[in-house]
Every structure is written in structure tokens, then in C-alpha cells.
Amino acid sequence: MSQAPDYEDIPGTYVYDSRRGREGYALNMFCMSLNKAENRKQFKENEVVYLQGFRMTEEQRRAVLTRDWLGMLKVGGNIYYTIKIAFCDGLTFQDVAGMMAGVSKETYAQMMLAGGRSPEGNRSKRARKPETDRG
Amino acid sequence: MARIVAGIACSHVPAIGVAMDRGTTKTAYWEPLFKGYAPAREWLAKLAPDVAIVVYNDHASAFSLQIIPTFLIGVADEFLIADEGFGPRPVPAVKGHPALAWHLAESLILDEFDMTIANEMPVDHGLTVPLSITCGQPPVWPFAVIPICVNVVQYPPPTGARCYKLGQAVRRAVEKFDQDLRVVIYGTGGMSHQLQGERAGLINREFDGAFLDGMTKDPVALTKLTHTEYMREAGSEGVEMVMWHVMRGALDAEVTEVYRHYHVPASNTAAGLMILENRSIA
Numbered sequence: 001m002s003q004a005p006d007y008e009d010i011p012g013t014y015v016y017d018s019r020r021g022r023e024g025y026a027l028n029m030f031c032m033s034l035n036k037a038e039n040r041k042q043f044k045e046n047e048v049v050y051l052q053g054f055r056m057t058e059e060q061r062r063a064v065l066t067r068d069w070l071g072m073l074k075v076g077g078n079i080y081y082t083i084k085i086a087f088c089d090g091l092t093f094q095d096v097a098g099m100m101a102g103v104s105k106e107t108y109a110q111m112m113l114a115g116g117r118s119p120e121g122n123r124s125k126r127a128r129k130p131e132t133d134r135g
Numbered sequence: 136m137a138r139i140v141a142g143i144a145c146s147h148v149p150a151i152g153v154a155m156d157r158g159t160t161k162t163a164y165w166e167p168l169f170k171g172y173a174p175a176r177e178w179l180a181k182l183a184p185d186v187a188i189v190v191y192n193d194h195a196s197a198f199s200l201q202i203i204p205t206f207l208i209g210v211a212d213e214f215l216i217a218d219e220g221f222g223p224r225p226v227p228a229v230k231g232h233p234a235l236a237w238h239l240a241e242s243l244i245l246d247e248f249d250m251t252i253a254n255e256m257p258v259d260h261g262l263t264v265p266l267s268i269t270c271g272q273p274p275v276w277p278f279a280v281i282p283i284c285v286n287v288v289q290y291p292p293p294t295g296a297r298c299y300k301l302g303q304a305v306r307r308a309v310e311k312f313d314q315d316l317r318v319v320i321y322g323t324g325g326m327s328h329q330l331q332g333e334r335a336g337l338i339n340r341e342f343d344g345a346f347l348d349g350m351t352k353d354p355v356a357l358t359k360l361t362h363t364e365y366m367r368e369a370g371s372e373g374v375e376m377v378m379w380h381v382m383r384g385a386l387d388a389e390v391t392e393v394y395r396h397y398h399v400p401a402s403n404t405a406a407g408l409m410i411l412e413n414r415s416i417a
Contacts, residue, residue: 007366010366011333012334012335014331014332017291018290035196073331073332079330097330112338116337116400117338122334
């Protein structure tokens with residue numbers, strides 16, 4: 001077993017690496033199917049039935065059905081794929097980004113207008129912890 | 136012979152395309168961004184290149200996770216506009232340049248860059264938004280396009296250093312093509328942005344400014360940035376900036392920076408645009 005990759009230290013970030021690639025394949029391939037208008041229509045008509053066509057875990061199904069955007073990333077979702085569900089719902093990328101960040105649409109939009117989220121204090125999980133907690 | 140005359144670095148934020156397609160570019164939100172595009176459009180119209188090589192990434196449009204090519208070249212005579220989940224963008228289909236594209240594919244592979252070859256593929260906002268930004272809304276695109284697609288969706292993307300070397304090989308190949316063609320190369324994506332997780336919305340002006348400076352003055356130093364550095368400093372999706380290195384590698388070591396525009400925000404992203412001219416052509 002290799003060491004945890006260094007990018008795991010970046011807070012609030014789910015890098016779509018081999019681990020997530022193995023876990024999330026079916027979930028993301030369901031999302032991919034929504035590129036076709038006919039499939040979008042079928043998904044909207046009956047989401048539960050539509051999802052039965054994909055070998056997803058119960059957790060993944062639940063995350064999709066409840067539109068738990070952050071939860072989808074935690075069970076192997078890739079944002080470029082899961083965003084297709086949001087497009088189906090008539091949401092924008094910024095709507096979903098705000099929901100993942102856990103703030104209101106207005107608060108998020110305001111943050112972006114003010115120059116975005118600062119990297120200060122957001123670079124490293126380790127650096128966020130007080131000295132005494134380290135190591 | 137064919138020559139690369141200039142490079143264009145350009146973000147490819149989908150919302151920029153949507154704003155153009157819906158005619159909302161004059162709103163208070165979008166106007167400052169689009170105002171900065173006008174000089175680039177004038178420059179490009181005057182340059183009137185024959186071919187554009189566009190280095191971009193597909194976003195789950197032509198390719199799913201089923202097959203993930205690290206470097207791919209499109210050799211078709213036409214590339215249709217992809218449906219990315221909300222219908223295709225209302226922009227013209229993209230005309231290819233099969234003769235030069237096949238020549239590039241053969242030359243690159245024999246030059247030890249193992250390209251995947253696509254005879255047929257739809258193109259998404261990663262390719263069409265930079266065209267819209269730099270050409271406006273013409274009924275047909277004013278030049279032929281050769282798409283070079285780079286994986287940045289499944290970790291790891293190719294390194295910046297590898298992308299730079301691919302650019303150098305692209306240049307060698309272009310210069311071996313016996314038809315007189317004036318070629319521009321686009322490196323697209325970036326700049327700082329994070330579209331996912333609790334850290335969504337990250338923007339790093341300082342990093343972006345230094346990156347733009349480095350692109351002009353010391354591109355080789357920039358190729359040493361690791362993926363983790365990109366993701367930490369410029370957001371998880373900021374790693375797309377490795378694609379700029381392909382463009383930069385295809386240019387002279389010493390270039391003239393003709394134009395630069397930087398604006399925050401375009402949706403979740405810092406939008407950058409930069410034009411670099413080859414001095415050997417001037």
C-alpha cells in the first residue's frame with residue numbers, strides 16, 4: 001500500500017485519482033448517459049427506475065436522488081460528470097459550487113464578485129491545525 | 136513551409152459561451168470581461184491565420200471514463216458541436232485540416248509522442264469557447280482547426296514539462312509540412328479555479344499574475360510546477376494550465392507579449408487571455 005498522496009492535504013478537495021476512479025466509475029457513467037436528450041427525458045420521468053440500469057452502490061443512488069452534491073464527490077463522483085445532473089435540473093455550475101461550499105447562492109455569488117475564495121488559510125489541512133496537534 | 140506565427144492562451148469557461156449565445160455580454164456582470172476581448176479579436180482578424188491548433192480538454196463530452204486518451208489529435212474534416220447535457224451550443228461546426236492534422240499525427244508519433252488519433256469526435260466548450268472569445272460570432276469560423284485534446288479530468292494529467300515538450304514537437308512537425316500555412320496555436324483552460332468540494336470558488340490572483348509573467352519570460356521554470364502545486368495554489372481545476380505549456384513549447388524561446396487580459400470572476404473562474412508572437416516571424 002503506497003502512502004497517502006500529498007494532494008490529500010488540500011482541504012475541501014476531492015482529486016479524481018485512481019482510487020476515486022475505481023469507486024466512481026458506474027456513478028459517473030450514469031451521469032455521462034445524460035448527454036443524450038432521450039436519456040435526460042427518461043431520467044426525469046422516473047429517476048429510481050432509470051438508475052437501475054447502472055451498477056451503482058446504494059450510497060451513490062441515494063446521493064443522486066437527494067442531490068447531495070458534496071456526498072456524490074465522497075462516493076467517487078467527478079464534478080465534470082455530476083454537473084450533468086445539475087444541468088438536467090436547470091441549475092448552473094455556480095449554483096452547485098455554492099451548495100458544495102455550504103453557503104447560500106447569494107453568499108457564494110458575492111464571494112466570487114469580491115475576488116473569490118482566498119488561498120490564505122485554505123492551502124493545507126496540516127497547516128490549519130495548531131502546532132501542538134501535529135505529528 | 137508551414138509556420139507557427141503566434142500563441143494564444145485563453146480560459147474556456149462555459150458560462151462565457153452561454154453569455155455570448157444568449158446575448159448577455161453587455162450586462163454589468165459580463166461587460167468588463169468582454170471589453171477586454173475586443174483587442175484580441177482585432178489582432179486575430181488582422182493576422183488572419185490559415186489554421187489554428189487548439190489544445191484543450193474534453194469535459195465528458197466526446198470521451199467518457201470508458202477510454203481516457205492522455206494526448207489526442209483530431210484529423211477529421213469536420214467536428215460537430217457536442218451536447219454536454221443541455222443541448223449543443225448554437226455555434227458553427229468546426230472545420231478541420233486533415234492534411235496537416237495527419238501529418239502532425241504521423242510526425243508526433245515518430246517523434247516519440249504516442250498520440251491517439253480521432254477520425255470523428257464532437258467538440259465541447261473547451262474548444263468552442265476560445266474560438267468564440269477570439270472570433271466573436273461569425274457564421275463560419277474564419278480558419279481551419281486541429282484539435283489536440285489533453286486529459287485533465289482523470290488524475291494525473293500529463294506533466295507541464297511533458298506538455299511543453301509536446302509543443303516543441305508540434306512546432307518541429309508543422310515546420311516540416313510543405314504547404315505555406317500560417318498557424319496559430321491556442322493553449323486553453325485555467326486560470327485559477329476550483330469547481331468542486333467545500334473549497335469551491337478558490338481564486339489566486341497572485342499565482343495567476345506570476346504565471347502570466349512566466350509564460351512570457353521564463354516558461355521553462357513554469358514547467359517544473361507539480362500537479363499538487365497547481366491544485367493547492369490555483370484550485371483543483373487550475374491544473375488545466377498544463378495545457379498552456381503545449382502552446383508555449385511551440386513558440387520561440389523569446390516571444391513578444393502582444394496582449395494580456397485578466398478578469399475575476401467569470402462564473403467560478405479567473406479568466407485569462409494572453410497573446411504571444413514569435414519574434415522569428417515578425
